[in-house]
Every structure is written in structure tokens, then in C-alpha cells.
Amino acid sequence: MANIIQIVTTMDDKEAACAMGRRLVEDRLAACCQVTGPVRSIYRWKGAIEETEEWYCVLKTRPSLYRQVEEAILKLHPYEVPEIIAIAIDEALDAYARWVEEGTSR
Secondary structure, eight states, X not given: OOOEEEEEEEXXXXXXXXXXXXXXXXXXXXXXXXXXXXXXXXXXXXXXXXXXXXXXXXXXXXXXXXXXXXXXXHHHOOSSSOOOEEEEESOXXXXXXXXXXXXXXX
């Protein structure tokens, strides 16, 4: 079993998404951040249907760092209630799992 999770969030600004990813990698909270998009998000917010262009940020890290990553995203994210979800990785290439661990170790 791989000791890795993916944390996903979305932002409406590509440069802000890249800056956040860079910061989390620099701080060793994530081994990498992939920013992809744009995607079109349709959702209900405060009683209205909203439609926004957003960018996916997919971070690779260790489960033990989830709360720290969540806290960092909340500080850097412009949304009142950002999407922050973690997805467990059941299997991964051993060398990749080691790379994630090394990238998130101080």
C-alpha cells in the first residue's frame, strides 16, 4: 500500500493556483502540484446557480500532512469555502511513493 494521498482544490485564477502550488512544494507540504484547466464549474452558492472557469490543483503528499496542507490552502485560497478533498492512493510505483516521501520530508 502506498503512503500517498492526492489533495484536490480548485481556484478561479491560474497564476494564484500556480503560486499556491509552488509555495506548498517549497514548504515541503507537497511533493508536487499539478495545475490543469480551465474547467467549467457549475454549482449552487448562497441560493444561486453559479458558473465559473476554474483550475484544478492536484497535490501529492503524505496522509500525515493533510491537516497542515489544509491549513496552508485555507490561508492562501481566495474562496470563502474552497474545495479541499483528499483521495487515498491504494497503489503506486514504489519509486514514486519514495519520491513523494522524500519530497515532503524535512
